[in-house]
Amino acid sequence: MSQFLKWDQTLFRDLQTFESDFIPDRFLFRDEQMKELSYNLKPALLGCSPVNTVCRGLPGTGKTTCLRKLFSEAEMHTKKLVTVYVNCQIDRSPFSIFSKMYQKLTEGRAAPAGVSFNNLIAATARKIAEEKKVVLLCLDDVNYINSGDAMNTTLFTALRLHQEYEGVRMGVFAVVSDVHKNIFSGLNAGVLSSFRPADIYFPPYSAAEMHDIYQARITQGVYPNVISKDILSLIVDYSMKTGDLRVGLDLIKRSVMAAENDARTSVTEEDVGRAFTLSKDVHVNETLKTLKPGERQLFELIGEMNRESEEKGDAAGVTSGQVQRRAKTELNIGYTYFFEYIKKLEELRLVDVVRRDGVHGRMSYVEVRK
Structure with a gap:
């Protein structure tokens, strides 16, 4: 590549590599967590209920990506398992959560208009039993279900469904971004006795780990020599100020776009510095959502x-x-x-x-x- 870009050239091999929902082929530095999750998921591959699990860690520590990768691999391995991913920042009520489950089981059909919660549950349970599926309900950012009644209803319904509908097998994986949040404090005794989850902790990434993760993404998503070793080290330094892996991914994307916009073929320190004023908001905005x-x-x-x-x-x-x-x-x-x-x-x-x-x-x- 020459020093300057032509109007129709780009510095990105694959821009999708830097999106927050991208699932890398090689998921670095989460082998221990993946192993524990795989162990807890294993009963579902045999037609039984998986082990209920809580994934706990600060924002940007790989919890959601880890689960999405595991679910993708599991569903490729067996037709018995149906994973239902719910973002509780968006879907917080028991009705909306089970509507997502019904929609996944019926391959995209929305719940009938005006249906009651009890009828929605009955229709969902019958579908699970008829098709002999095991359902794994993933409640991401479960701390957004801030009503104790809503949390109790959601978990009680999911984990006691087998008592009313024979053949139903279901488990819950909950993701908590507030490591101080005790999601058990508002649960009643009946829910606690059914839930009893395993706990998996996702520690913050170290600077060396962030460096290797970003390098792998850059190799896949950006052409050679666009980001030098020194610029990558600078990106890691900025990311460590927040401890959020997503900040660096957004920073890489914005910095490369800035260089591209100026028709240059490499990222400068100025590109990174200007981009950080926006990229750091990724961490701040997401973290603020977890606060009381x-x-x-x-x-x-x-x-x-x-x-x-x-x-x-x-x-x-x-x-x-x-x-x-x-x-x-x-x-x-x-x-x-x-x-x-x-x-x-x-x-x-x-x-x-x-x-x-x-x-x-x-x-x-x-x-x-x-």
Whole structure:
């Protein structure tokens, strides 16, 4: 390739490689999790109910991709298994969740208009029993089902369906992006006795792991020499600020598009820097969705106070004590909850708590991570 592109040339071999729902052929650094999930899924391949499972980890740690890859491979292996993937950010009610199940079992037919929930369940159960299928219901971002009644109804219906309809086999895989969320706290005894899930943790990727994952995607999705080793290292550095793998994938895509838009054949540091101002929002927006109202309000207050401090030219910044006092007055967040929320926001890489010298000695300052 010459230094400059012609109008009809592109730097991408396959742009789809950098989409959030792309499933790579080689899924790196999740062998242990895939092994555990495969073990829990195995009974379904034999016509029995799978082991209920909770996949837990911060946003951008590979939970959804891991499950989608496993489901794809399992359904290619057997016709006995039907996997029903539900994004609980979109479908949160028991009716909408079981409508998705009915639609998958009937190969795309929507539930009849005006059908009651009980009749929908009956129709779904009969379909499962008649075709002798095993259903695996995947509730992604299950923490969005924030009503205890909705969670109980969904799980109780799914896991006790076999008691009313002979031949029904079903299991639940739940995905939790809020590692602090106790999804069992609102479940009643009947649901708990049926659910009893295995727990699989997805740790954040290390810098070295991110590097290898991005390199594999770049090799597949971008032409040679578009992204140099130094530029890839810079992308990894930016991604580690959020700990979210998706940020780097979006950053690669935007940076290459910027170079392409300027008719250049390689990405520069300036391309990456400008792209990060947008790509980091991928992490922030997705992570904010997992927060409770009080946690989200505290994050917004910290951002507001940081901006006020910058406008005043206060180089020191905002102390933890200053934030705590305003959180108490404006948000009615008490001392104990305040520090629990701050700790969580820091773990999610939304804020930084740093110790440095101030007017009154060494103090803790709270900053929104840039």
